[in-house]
Amino acid sequence: QSALTQPPSVSGSPGQSVTISCTGTSSDVGTYNRVSWYQLPPGTAPKLMIYEVSNRPSGVPDRFSGSKSGNTASLTISGLQAEDEADYYCSSYTSSSTLVFGGGTKLTVL
Amino acid sequence: QLQLQESGPGLVKPSETLSLSCTVSGGSVSSSSFYWGWIRQSPGKGLEWIGSMHNSGKTYYNPSLKSRVTTSVDTSNNEFSLKLSSVTAADTAVYYCVRQYGLGSWRFDPWGQGTLVTVSS
Numbered sequence: 001q002s003a004l005t006q007p008p009s010v011s012g013s014p015g016q017s018v019t020i021s022c023t024g025t026s027s028d029v030g031t032y033n034r035v036s037w038y039q040l041p042p043g044t045a046p047k048l049m050i051y052e053v054s055n056r057p058s059g060v061p062d063r064f065s066g067s068k069s070g071n072t073a074s075l076t077i078s079g080l081q082a083e084d085e086a087d088y089y090c091s092s093y094t095s096s097s098t099l100v101f102g103g104g105t106k107l108t109v110l
Numbered sequence: 111q112l113q114l115q116e117s118g119p120g121l122v123k124p125s126e127t128l129s130l131s132c133t134v135s136g137g138s139v140s141s142s143s144f145y146w147g148w149i150r151q152s153p154g155k156g157l158e159w160i161g162s163m164h165n166s167g168k169t170y171y172n173p174s175l176k177s178r179v180t181t182s183v184d185t186s187n188n189e190f191s192l193k194l195s196s197v198t199a200a201d202t203a204v205y206y207c208v209r210q211y212g213l214g215s216w217r218f219d220p221w222g223q224g225t226l227v228t229v230s231s
Contacts, residue, residue, distance in 0.1 A: 001173065003156065034216040038157075045224065046157075046206065051217035089157050093216040097170055099159040 004029065004090055004102035011108040017078040020105045022090035023071055028100060030071035034093035037066060037075045040104075041086040049088075050075060077107070085109045112137040114207050114222035122201075122229050128194040132207030132222060139183050139190055140165050145210035146183060146190040147218060150203040158203075162210050163190065197229045 005023040012018040022029065022037075029035055037050040048057050050066035053073060063079045073092070077084055090102040118130035132146070139146060147162035161171035163181040171179050180193040194201060204226050208218040 034214075036217045038218070040157075046218075046221045048217055048219040051211075051219075052215055057219060091157075091159070091216070091218075096173070098172060099162075099170075099216055101157040101159060104156040 001094060001096065001098055001100050004092060004100055006088075006090060006102035006105045008103070009106045009108065011110055012077075012080045013110045014080055014082060016080050017076060018080060018107065019077075020075045020088055020090075020107070022073040022075070022092075022102045024073075024092055024100070025071055027096075028092040028094040029068065029073050031095065032093045033068070035066070035068060035073045036091045037064075037073075038089045038091070039086045040089065046089075080109055082109050112209060112220055114209065114220060116205060116207050116222045116225040118225060118227070120226060120228060122197055122227060123231050124198055124229055125196055128197050128201060128227055128229070129191065130205055130207070130225065130227070131189050131191045133187075133189045134209075135188075137209075138185075139188050140185045142166075143212060145170075145212065147208045147210045148181070148192045149206045149208055149218065149221075151206070151224075152200070152203040160192065160194075160205075199229050201227070202229045203227060 040046045053068045054066040113135045115133045122128045145162040148160040163169045165183045178195045183190045204224040206224045207222045
């Protein structure tokens with residue numbers, strides 16, 4: 001199974017919005033809404049930020065939102081804050097009953 | 111609140127079997143609503159799903175690792191485990207245990223802190 005495609009890095013200034021894309025195929029992102037996004041801050045446990053394309057777990061700020069169009073899912077972070085600086089990964093269920101992650105995106109807050 | 115904690119040797123020799131356990135607190139591995147999984151991250155690389163298991167015995171594995179992976183759930187000790195055989199340096203990684211919200215979601219929450227396993231002689 002091939003990893004989902006994410007940009008290696010994105011950046012933005014505090015208060016701005018950034019969007020991270022996650023491109024898959026019709027065998028994963030394009031067919032299933034089982035797309036999640038995870039935040040990996042340095043030195044702490046990974047955290048679920050978005051599940052089933054656009055749902056936010058309790059405790060995740062509403063500055064984080066998710067969407068999907070065709071084979072591409074997106075994570076948008078609005079009102080960027082310094083604490084948002086981290087690595088972000090998308091994941092998707094696949095038609096082979098497996099799970100695949102994206103390659104990860106490093107978000108830098110300028 | 112559910113918490114997960116990985117444990118096991120931090121150093122494994124090539125060709126040997128890597129064995130890790132994940133202790134669950136604040137919840138039960140016997141819950142029929144959840145699966146329990148393992149994910150790893152090799153140094154400088156991305157996340158890789160290893161596999162997921164249910165206390166019923168149902169399992170799902172990454173095809174690239176399936177031939178070397180064994181997982182199990184121990185309801186008496188409220189923990190689950192991972193065994194990865196015939197390890198090489200490529201298996202050096204931080205290993206995370208996770209709770210998976212069932213087959214309708216395939217989301218992982220929460221995650222353990224992770225444990226670094228180095229494969230070296």
